[in-house]
Amino acid sequence: xxxxxxxxxxxxxxxxxxxxxxxxxxxxxxxxxxxxxxxxxxxxxxxxxxxxxxxxxxxxxxxxxxxxxxxxxxxxxxxxxxxxxxxxxxxxxxxxxxxxxxxxxxxxxxxxxxxxxxxxxxxxxxxxxxxxxxxxxxxxxxxxxxxxxxxxxxxxxxxxxxxxxxxxxxxxxxxxxxxxxxxxxxxxxxxxxxxxxxxxxxxxxxxxxxxxxxxxxxxxxxxxxxxxxxxxxxxxxxxxxxxxxxxxxxxxxxxxxxxxxx
Amino acid sequence: xxxxxxxxxxxxxxxxxxxxxxxxxxxxxxxxxxxxxxxxxxxxxxxxxxxxxxxxxxxxxxxxxxxxxxxxxxxxxxxxxxxxxxxxxxxxxxxxxxxxxxxxxxxxxxxxxxxxxxxxxxxxxxxxxxxxxxxxxxxxxxxxxxxxxxxxxxxxxxxxxxxxxxxxxxxxxxxxxxxxxxxxxxxxxxxxxxxxxxxxxxxxxxxxxxxxxxxxxxxxxxxxxxxxxxxxxxxxxxxxxxxxxxxxxxxxxxxxxxxxxxxxxxxxxxxxxxxxxxxxxxxxxxxxxxxxxxxxxx
Numbered sequence: 001x002x003x004x005x006x007x008x009x010x011x012x013x014x015x016x017x018x019x020x021x022x023x024x025x026x027x028x029x030x031x032x033x034x035x036x037x038x039x040x041x042x043x044x045x046x047x048x049x050x051x052x053x054x055x056x057x058x059x060x061x062x063x064x065x066x067x068x069x070x071x072x073x074x075x076x077x078x079x080x081x082x083x084x085x086x087x088x089x090x091x092x093x094x095x096x097x098x099x100x101x102x103x104x105x106x107x108x109x110x111x112x113x114x115x116x117x118x119x120x121x122x123x124x125x126x127x128x129x130x131x132x133x134x135x136x137x138x139x140x141x142x143x144x145x146x147x148x149x150x151x152x153x154x155x156x157x158x159x160x161x162x163x164x165x166x167x168x169x170x171x172x173x174x175x176x177x178x179x180x181x182x183x184x185x186x187x188x189x190x191x192x193x194x195x196x197x198x199x200x201x202x203x204x205x206x207x208x209x210x211x212x213x214x215x216x217x218x219x220x221x222x223x224x225x226x227x228x229x230x231x232x233x234x235x236x237x238x239x240x241x242x243x244x245x246x247x248x249x250x251x252x253x254x255x256x257x258x259x260x261x262x
Numbered sequence: 263x264x265x266x267x268x269x270x271x272x273x274x275x276x277x278x279x280x281x282x283x284x285x286x287x288x289x290x291x292x293x294x295x296x297x298x299x300x301x302x303x304x305x306x307x308x309x310x311x312x313x314x315x316x317x318x319x320x321x322x323x324x325x326x327x328x329x330x331x332x333x334x335x336x337x338x339x340x341x342x343x344x345x346x347x348x349x350x351x352x353x354x355x356x357x358x359x360x361x362x363x364x365x366x367x368x369x370x371x372x373x374x375x376x377x378x379x380x381x382x383x384x385x386x387x388x389x390x391x392x393x394x395x396x397x398x399x400x401x402x403x404x405x406x407x408x409x410x411x412x413x414x415x416x417x418x419x420x421x422x423x424x425x426x427x428x429x430x431x432x433x434x435x436x437x438x439x440x441x442x443x444x445x446x447x448x449x450x451x452x453x454x455x456x457x458x459x460x461x462x463x464x465x466x467x468x469x470x471x472x473x474x475x476x477x478x479x480x481x482x483x484x485x486x487x488x489x490x491x492x493x494x495x496x497x498x499x500x501x502x503x504x505x506x507x508x509x510x511x512x513x514x515x516x517x518x519x520x521x522x523x524x525x526x527x528x529x530x531x532x533x534x535x536x537x538x539x540x541x542x543x544x545x546x547x548x549x550x551x552x553x554x555x556x557x558x559x560x
Contacts, residue, residue: 053446079448091443093436103429104436108448110429128429171448 006031006207007052007083007175012061014047021047023231024061029175034201034208036218039228040251045211046088048228049177052209053085054078065175080108084173086164088180088211094153098163101152102138105170106131135170142166142196158189165196175207176200182214190214194221219243227251272401273521274514279407281513282414283472287486288493288505289417290465296438296500297458300350300361304369306487307376308462312338312470313479314376317385327390335467342463346456354452373481387475410472417465418506425502434458438500492540498550507551512536 005028014022022044029035037045050056052063054075063071070078084105092101110127139145142162147155152163161181168176181197182190194217201208201221212218218225219239227235227248235245242248291305302308315337319330349368353360391409395402424431437444437454445451470479473486493512497504519535543550 055442055445075442075445076448076450079446085446087443087446091440091446093439093443095439096432096435100432104433104444104447104449107433167447 004030006066007209008064009048009052010062010064012048012051012058012063014044014051014056014058020231022051022058022228025228025231025233026061027226027233027236029207029209030224032201032205032207033223034197034210034221035224035226036210036212036222037226037228038212038215038218042230043228044231045228046179047231049085049179049209049211052078053083053177076108079171082172082174083177084168084171084175085177086161086168086179086181088183090157090160090164092152092160092164092167094151096152097148098144098150098152098155099135099148101163101167102135102170103131105167106135108171109134134172138166138169141169141199158185158192161185161189161193162196165193165200169200169204169206173206175209177209179211180213181210182212182217190217197221268400269521271399273517275398275401275403276407277514277517278510279403279411279513280517281510282506283407283410283469283476283509284486284489284493284512285506285509286410286414286417286465286472287469288490288497288509289421289502290462290469291490291494292497292500292502292505293421293465294458294462295494296502297434298350298455299358301358301365301499302462303362303365304372304487305462305466305490306484307369307372308338308341308466309469309473309486310376310479310481310484311341311372312467313387313474313483314380314385314470316467316471317387317474317479318380320387321385331467331471334471335464338463338467338470339460340463342460343456346459350455350459351452369484373484376481382480384478384480386478387471389471389475404476406472406476410476413468413472414509417468418502421461421502430454430457489536492536495540495550496543498552501550501552504550504552512539515539 007029008027010026012022012025013020025044025048027035027037027048037048039045047056051058054070054073054077058071061071062069065078065081065083068081070081073081093104096104110131139148142165144159144163144166147159147163152160155163165178165181168178178197182193185193197208197210198221200206210218210222222239225235225237225239225242226233227242227245229247229251234247234251235242237245287305287309290308291302294300294302312334316330316334319325319333320327345368349364350361353364389406389409391405393404393406396405396408425435433444433449434454434457436447437449437451441451469486470483474483477483477486489512493508494505495508496511497506497508515535516532520532523531523535
């Protein structure tokens with residue numbers, strides 16, 4: 001991992017039964033940048049994200065955040081170190097309001113634990129106000145003002161994705177992992193989301209790791225792109241470099257022998 | 263005519279107060295299921311254990327009631343925490359059946375160890391509330407039933423505040439909703455599992471005190487726990503409001519069966535009427551009145 005990287009994975013592999021999900025993948029995520037992971041379905045993109053956030057234990061390899069090895073840590077501890085994520089299928093807490101969802105995003109910043117918050121009731125109250133203010137700032141940032149008290153299940157698809165982004169942001173992460181934040185969105189919603197991702201990266205200085213299928217968006221906003229195919233990393237580079245890479249062209253468009261696989 | 267109505271009123275009043283006391287115990291079951299997806303077949307034995315502890319404490323000469331209650335609460339909270347840590351945590355990620363078997367085994371162990379440790383005679387839990395019936399209009403209730411009903415109502419209010427307003431309660435709902443995502447929020451899921459079991463301990467402690475005081479404490483006190491199943495099947499396994507309504511319905515059905523059917527058949531209908539109702543509900547609404555209807559993609 002070089003000096004400009006904030007997060008690095010080295011020779012990461014994961015098998016499920018006999019199926020190789022990820023094989024010897026190494027990625028350095030530049031601090032303050034947007035790194036996109038692309039590849040056909042089943043390429044291992046989400047598996048890679050799940051290993052970074054601790055949901056899968058890799059068979060081999062390491063995940064390092066700012067010099068600290070986090071490979072064997074629990075998801076909740078990794079979240080506390082500053083890696084937040086969203087999920088491919090929207091994963092808001094459906095019975096809760098938008099505000100409660102966002103407040104839960106603050107959970108890792110809440111110092112008072114289960115027992116101490118019972119004992120030091122007043123302290124917890126004061127802390128709550130600070131958290132509420134932080135969440136209010138995110139509500140404004142993402143234009144969610146009218147939705148505070150709404151049940152999250154009642155929102156439109158695009159709005160739910162936006163709230164999920166907000167919940168991840170509420171933890172003030174160093175690194176934000178976004179798993180298809182624009183999946184299933186219409187063109188307007190996609191443009192909004194791309195704008196928010198850029199703002200998150202540029203205004204708030206959050207490093208972003210993005211999985212996305214919309215090539216237009218990926219080529220537009222990424223600083224660096226990693227291409228996975230069948231669990232292996234087949235290309236890494238700037239959008240220009242990746243687009244011209246022969247293996248990428250092959251994986252996406254297919255050779256005359258294998259036929260198109262897009 | 264008005265005598266008939268008075269009789270009905272008396273039956274309903276009795277049913278409501280008993281029903282609230284069932285709800286209290288069912289609440290322990292629901293809290294655990296909601297947060298951890300575990301079905302606790304030992305809920306009745308929890309109540310029995312609490313009853314045994316409070317009866318033993320009160321049998322000590324000059325023991326103030328408050329101290330006895332506090333000790334019972336503390337022991338049951340510790341029991342809940344300990345149980346989660348020692349028995350249930352190793353089963354995390356195992357099939358649901360493993361947890362069910364573990365709680366059935368636990369129930370047997372508690373029923374066996376209870377008499378060994380505390381003796382097998384039936385003990386009284388005498389609360390300083392007298393036994394002069396409290397008259398309400400044309401009917402009257404034993405004071406213990408009034409006290410039990412009040413305790414149940416207070417606990418339901420406290421828990422509904424907890425889950426709606428408190429930070430811990432909201433986090434617990436998040437854990438119940440989606441454990442994986444809760445972890446991604448930095449929520450230590452296991453800690454909330456432990457908290458749910460400890461809360462079941464609290465509810466069981468109160469249940470043990472009021473039910474023990476009403477029925478006397480021995481191994482048979484655990485049988486109260488069997489009533490939990492019709493209550494939660496009716497109300498929904500994961501609904502706190504459902505536990506309340508389910509308890510009320512079961513209490514009332516029991517009371518009406520005892521008042522109207524028993525004289526014709528020579529008694530005993532109140533013991534099985536709730537289960538008949540449970541089976542009917544299972545046929546019509548398998549997820550209960552307030553339970554979440556799970557939509558599964560196949």
